[in-house]
Amino acid sequence: xxxxxxxxxxxxxxxLTVLTLAVFALAVVVGFGLYATMQxxxxxxxxxxxxxxxxxxxxxxxxxxxxxxxxxxxxxxxNAKAGNQAWMAENLSVWMYSYYGHNRVYVLDDANRAxxxxxxxxxxxxxxxxxxxxxxxxxxxxxxxxxxKDAGQAGARFVADDLVSLGGQPAILSVTPLVPSSxxxxxxxxxxxxxxxxxxxxxxxxxxxxxxxxLAGAHLLPMAQPLGSAAIxxxxxxxxxxxxxxxxxxxxGLTLVxxxxxxxxxxxxxxxxVLGFLLRRLRRASSALQNSQDQAQYLAFHDTxxxxxxxxxxxxRLRRALLTSSHETGKVALLYLDLDRFKHVNDxxxxxxxxxxxxxxxARLQHTVRDVDTVARLGGDEFAVILIDVRDIRxxxxxxxxxxxxxxxxxxxIDDQVFxxxxxxxxxxxxxxxxxxxxxxxxxxxxxxxxxxGRGRYQVFAGDMDDLLLRKRKVESELRNALNGGTGIKLAxxxxxxxxxxxxxxxxxxxxxxxxxxxALPAAQFIAIAEERGMIGQLGAWALLEACxxxxxxxxxxxxxxxxPLQLRDAGFAEQVASVLAETGLAPERLQLEITENxxxxxxxxxxxxxxxxxxxGVGIVLDDFGTGYSSLSYLRRHAIDKLKIDRxxxxxxxxxxxxxxxxxxxxxxxxxxxxxVTAEGVETExxxxxxVAMGCQQLQGYLxxxxxxxxxxxxxxxxSSDNDTKTQTTESA
Ligand code: C2E
Ligand code: CA
Ligand code: CA
Numbered sequence: 001x002x003x004x005x006x007x008x009x010x011x012x013x014x015x016l017t018v019l020t021l022a023v024f025a026l027a028v029v030v031g032f033g034l035y036a037t038m039q040x041x042x043x044x045x046x047x048x049x050x051x052x053x054x055x056x057x058x059x060x061x062x063x064x065x066x067x068x069x070x071x072x073x074x075x076x077x078x079n080a081k082a083g084n085q086a087w088m089a090e091n092l093s094v095w096m097y098s099y100y101g102h103n104r105v106y107v108l109d110d111a112n113r114a115x116x117x118x119x120x121x122x123x124x125x126x127x128x129x130x131x132x133x134x135x136x137x138x139x140x141x142x143x144x145x146x147x148x149k150d151a152g153q154a155g156a157r158f159v160a161d162d163l164v165s166l167g168g169q170p171a172i173l174s175v176t177p178l179v180p181s182s183x184x185x186x187x188x189x190x191x192x193x194x195x196x197x198x199x200x201x202x203x204x205x206x207x208x209x210x211x212x213x214x215l216a217g218a219h220l221l222p223m224a225q226p227l228g229s230a231a232i233x234x235x236x237x238x239x240x241x242x243x244x245x246x247x248x249x250x251x252x253g254l255t256l257v258x259x260x261x262x263x264x265x266x267x268x269x270x271x272x273x274v275l276g277f278l279l280r281r282l283r284r285a286s287s288a289l290q291n292s293q294d295q296a297q298y299l300a301f302h303d304t305x306x307x308x309x310x311x312x313x314x315x316x317r318l319r320r321a322l323l324t325s326s327h328e329t330g331k332v333a334l335l336y337l338d339l340d341r342f343k344h345v346n347d348x349x350x351x352x353x354x355x356x357x358x359x360x361x362x363a364r365l366q367h368t369v370r371d372v373d374t375v376a377r378l379g380g381d382e383f384a385v386i387l388i389d390v391r392d393i394r395x396x397x398x399x400x401x402x403x404x405x406x407x408x409x410x411x412x413x414i415d416d417q418v419f420x421x422x423x424x425x426x427x428x429x430x431x432x433x434x435x436x437x438x439x440x441x442x443x444x445x446x447x448x449x450x451x452x453x454g455r456g457r458y459q460v461f462a463g464d465m466d467d468l469l470l471r472k473r474k475v476e477s478e479l480r481n482a483l484n485g486g487t488g489i490k491l492a493x494x495x496x497x498x499x500x501x502x503x504x505x506x507x508x509x510x511x512x513x514x515x516x517x518x519x520a521l522p523a524a525q526f527i528a529i530a531e532e533r534g535m536i537g538q539l540g541a542w543a544l545l546e547a548c549x550x551x552x553x554x555x556x557x558x559x560x561x562x563x564x565p566l567q568l569r570d571a572g573f574a575e576q577v578a579s580v581l582a583e584t585g586l587a588p589e590r591l592q593l594e595i596t597e598n599x600x601x602x603x604x605x606x607x608x609x610x611x612x613x614x615x616x617x618g619v620g621i622v623l624d625d626f627g628t629g630y631s632s633l634s635y636l637r638r639h640a641i642d643k644l645k646i647d648r649x650x651x652x653x654x655x656x657x658x659x660x661x662x663x664x665x666x667x668x669x670x671x672x673x674x675x676x677x678v679t680a681e682g683v684e685t686e687x688x689x690x691x692x693v694a695m696g697c698q699q700l701q702g703y704l705x706x707x708x709x710x711x712x713x714x715x716x717x718x719x720x721s722s723d724n725d726t727k728t729q730t731t732e733s734a
Contacts, residue, residue, distance in 0.1 A: 011287045015279060022275050026268075037253030044252050045230060048215060052232050052245050055209030059199075063174045064159050066100040067197045072157075074185045076178045080107050080193045083115060085123065093118030096197060103171070104132070104198040107178075110191045112140055135164045136173060136196060138237075143175050147192065163201070163236045168222070170234045170242040171200045201234060206245050217248030303377040305355055306362035314376035314384055318436040321374075321388050325432055332429040333396035335385040336443035337365070337403065340421045340455040342381035345413070353413040357381075357420065360413075364406050369399060384443070393428050393460055400424045400458035408456075421456035423447055428460075445469045452532070476533045479526055482513065483538055489513050491546050492708035493559070495717075496679060496701045499693045504720065506558040508594070508701065509547040510708045511539070531566050540567045541576060548584040548591065550711055555722045560592040560622060565599045571606050574613035581617070588618030594645065596624050600635040611639055622679075627667055636674060644671045648682020651702070654691045661691060668695045 070076055070092055079087040093105035098121060106129050107116035114129030143160035150156050159176040177192035199205065203219050210218035221231060221244035230249030234242045257264075301313035309317065321332045339361065346354035358381060365375045365383060374386040385403070390396050407422045425447025427439050442461040448469070450459035482488040493507040511523050530536045544561055551559040567573050581588055593614065599607060600623075615621060620642040628647045646667050653660040664680075671678035680692045683702030692700060715721040 010290045010293075011283050014282055014286045018275075018279055018282065033257070037257050040253030040256070041249075041251045044250055048213075048230065048247070048250060049232050051213040051215065052209060052218075052247070055212060056201075056232075056234075056245070059201075059205060059209065060161055060163075060172050060174070063100075063102065063172045063197060063199050064161055064176070066096065066102070067174050067176055067195060068157070068159070070096065071176045071178050071195045072181050073178070074180045074182050076195075077180050077185055077187060077193070080115070080178050085116060088116045089118065089123045092116070092195060093123065094121055097121040101199065102197045103200045104166075104196075106132075106136075106194075106196040108140070108194040108196060110193060112144075112194070115193075132166055132198075135166055136175070138162070139164070139173055139175050140194065140196070143177070143194065147177060148190070163234050163242055164198075165236075165242040166198065166200075169200050169202070170220070171198050173198055201243075201245075209245075210247060215247050215250060219246055220244070221246040306359055306377050308362050308366075308383075309374060309376040311376065311378050314374065314378065314386070315436060315440075317374045317376070318386055318439065321386050322429055322434050322436055322439070323432060325388065325429060325434075330389040330391050331431075332434070332439070333387040333390040333393075333399075334427045334429075334439050334443045335387065335396065335400055335403070335458075336425040336427075336440070336447045337383040337385065337422050338424075338447055338451070339381040339407075340423055340451075341418075342420070345418055345420065349413060349416055349418070353416065353418075356413045357411055357418070360411055361407065361420075361422075365403060368403050368406050384440075390428065393426070396426050396428060397458065397460065400426055404456065404458060423450040423455050424458035425450055426458055426460045442466070472529050472532070475521070475526055475529050476535070478515065479513070479530060479535060479539075482515075483535065483542065488515060489539075489542070491543060491550065491711070493550070493711060493714045494701060494708040495706045495714065496560075496699050497705045499698050499700065501689060501700060501705055504556070504717065505699060506560065506592070507556050507714065508560040508708075509543065509550075509562070511543055511562075512708075527564065531564055536564045536566050537570060540564055541580075544577065544580050545584070548580050548586045551590055552584050552586050553722060554715065554720050556590070556720060558590045558592050558620065560594050562594045562624065565596060565607075568595065568599055568607045568610050569604065571610065574610050574617065577614060577619060578617050581619075589620070592620035592622050592643070594622045594624040597626065597628070597635075600639050608639070615640060627663070641674075641676055643677040643679060644674075645679045645681050645701075646697070648702070651680050651682045651688055651692070652684070654688045661695070664692070665695050668692075668697055672696065 073091075075087070076092060080092070088107055092107055093116060096102040096105050097118060103120055105116075105118040106114045106126075108129075109115050114126035117124050117126045117128050119128065139160045139162045143158060146160065147158050150158075157176075159174060161172065161174045164171055164173045174197045176195055178195055179192065180186065201220060206218045206220055210216070231244040231246035233244050236242060301310060302308065303310045318332070318334065325332045339357070342354065342357065345357055358377070361381075361383065362375065362377060365385065369375060369385055369387065372388055376384045376386075378384050385399075387396055387399060404422060404424065407420060410417045410419050425443045425445065427442035427446060429439055442465075445465045446459045446461035449465055450457050453459065490512045491509045492512050493509055495504045496506045496508065497503060498505050511527070513521050513523070513526055515521050527536070527539070530539045540563060547559055547561045570576075577591075577593070580586075581591065595611075599611075611621065621640075622643040622645060623636075623641050624645050625647040626644040627650055644667070646664060650664050650667065654664060668678055677699065678697055679699035679701055680688075680697045681701045683689050683692065683700050683704050685704060688702075689700060689704060
């Protein structure tokens with residue numbers, strides 16, 4: 001049961017769904033958060049790049065502005081053209097270094113030859129210009145071109161700038177002509193001297209830009225080093241990258257996440273534990289639901305007393321077993337089992353003991369068969385066992401034997417020890433297309449046979465049982481109808497004659513059933529069925545009443561009625577006879593009851609008492625079919641009998657040949673010794689009659705003398721009707 005609760009598919013499904021949703025929700029939140037963070041950081045980075053680009057532009061503009069402050073000046077033109085080195089150092093180069101931080105300055109003549117050079121605040125030989133010239137040349141040429149093109153333009157300011165790399169170091173380059181600041185001085189176009197100013201973009205310059213925008217860790221990145229994302233390239237006018245400005249990227253999104261991190265984690269934790277709590281509740285609820293569902297399922301297919309599969313599950317299993325059985329795997333055998341003394345246990349020890357017996361039987365059955373086999377309780381004390389993979393009927397018989405053996409061991413019920421036996425009906429499948437219902441019916445029929453043949457045994461279903469049973473069932477129901485409707489069943493009366501063969505001394509009532517379809521059914525046959533199906537009591541009572549009612553209307557000295565052994569087992573039978581006699585007014589001496597020998601065999605208290613009581617009422621007791629049973633002299637003596645009827649099988653043997661008569665003579669002599677009357681039945685020939693009479697038999701019955709007659713026929717015989725004589729009869733019976 002616990003295994004079911006743990007692994008319930010419903011619980012699993014619910015949990016899975018909730019967890020999936022939770023994970024999905026988490027993924028969405030985290031994903032969105034990450035995206036927002038990245039987006040914020042990206043936007044911020046773009047802005048930082050713009051800051052640096054602007055900063056660089058500002059720096060370039062500053063260099064140009066600073067350069068202008070000395071290049072537009074009459075003195076500059078004059079002194080440069082005059083080659084005044086001291087003046088140029090003081091105003092055009094060293095000054096630029098010390099005041100503005102320009103790292104290199106060159107003054108070029110109209111042919112672009114250096115006439116003055118300064119590096120890092122020192123005046124150096126103009127020849128060093130040659131080192132930088134290749135890098136500076138394009139910008140100088142561009143300026144000269146601009147000046148040549150727009151020479152005529154009054155007041156035009158010419159300046160060309162670029163970024164250059166000098167000795168691997170990026171730098172801001174600005175070139176501008178030295179021009180007069182007043183009208184006092186003029187120079188011919190093309191004769192201008194140039195001022196070249198260079199400021200290296202070093203960490204100090206970059207730091208200045210970074211400081212302005214509050215960005216940290218800014219530095220120059222030489223070309224070779226790998227690049228992070230927080231950098232902008234330094235590109236010259238030709239599009240060549242000279243280096244990078246890099247800085248510690250400011251990540252506002254990430255910072256926010258870092259700052260909010262603990263709070264977010266806490267919130268996630270709270271959410272997770274709430275989810276966990278809900279999930280546990282949900283699991284508990286759904287597993288409770290599953291449990292009750294399983295419970296209902298279990299109850300629907302199991303017997304509550306034993307826990308065994310019930311009929312519904314049994315039928316399902318049987319069908320499956322039949323479907324999966326094949327020629328290779330073997331057949332399916334069905335054992336139908338029924339306890340022999342269950343009702344007795346229930347009646348004498350009470351229902352709790354009966355329940356306990358059923359439980360213990362179930363347990364024993366389960367221990368006796370294999371795990372693959374199914375034991376089911378079909379109701380009351382009925383069990384069924386499905387055996388799979390059975391090779392042949394022998395296999396099923398072996399198991400049945402084991403089961404019977406196991407059930408013979410005493411049962412300990414509450415405080416009684418009881419011995420019970422069981423009967424088993426066995427049916428074997430014919431193949432995969434066997435029908436479950438058919439197999440069950442066959443096992444049922446076989447069980448019925450087993451019980452009939454003496455209980456405590458098993459019986460394998462045989463083909464002819466089927467027909468027999470079907471016929472019996474049919475006859476049974478029809479007989480029931482006939483009895484209830486009072487139609488079709490009649491009594492015939494066969495007279496019994498004195499030795500002279502003429503005087504009627506009495507008659508025997510014989511039952512007749514004129515069936516609408518089958519015609520006259522042999523009495524022995526349907527009486528056996530009535531006995532088997534528990535209808536003999538009703539049938540016998542009817543016959544007794546009918547016979548007695550008839551007898552009072554005749555002058556018959558006596559009338560014999562056949563009584564089934566089963567009727568004698570009924571404790572109320574003697575009373576029943578007495579009340580019929582009282583009701584019909586028949587004198588007890590005029591009634592004879594024919595019983596069979598086997599009745600005497602049963603040393604049953606009820607039977608003995610009933611017989612004694614019957615004799616006390618004055619009714620005659622006749623032993624029918626004498627010689628065919630097991631009667632011994634001691635029985636005959638113990639139960640005082642009034643008459644013996646020699647069975648017709650002995651009478652038939654009387655064919656004139658000496659030896660065959662010996663038995664009949666012995667029987668007649670025995671009756672004489674016991675001082676009881678004797679009747680010979682089944683007398684069919686004169687020879688038989690003569691021999692019987694010669695042997696001393698005084699009463700004869702048989703076709704020779706008269707067949708069983710209809711009541712009217714009997715009454716028509718001379719001297720038997722008392723219809724005009726009812727008064728006498730009434731007096732007689734009183
Ligand atoms: P039974 O008591 O031995 O009855 C005699 C049977 O022999 C009757 O058969 C009768 O018709 C038949 N019979 C009579 N004379 C001759 C003859 O000369 N030759 C041959 N071969 N048979 C002869 P029935 O009526 O078929 O009855 C068969 C058995 O059914 C009876 O045998 C009796 O045991 C039983 N039976 C009949 N009626 C009743 C009844 O009302 N109650 C009970 N419990 N049993 C009955
Ligand atoms: Ca009889
Ligand atoms: Ca008989």
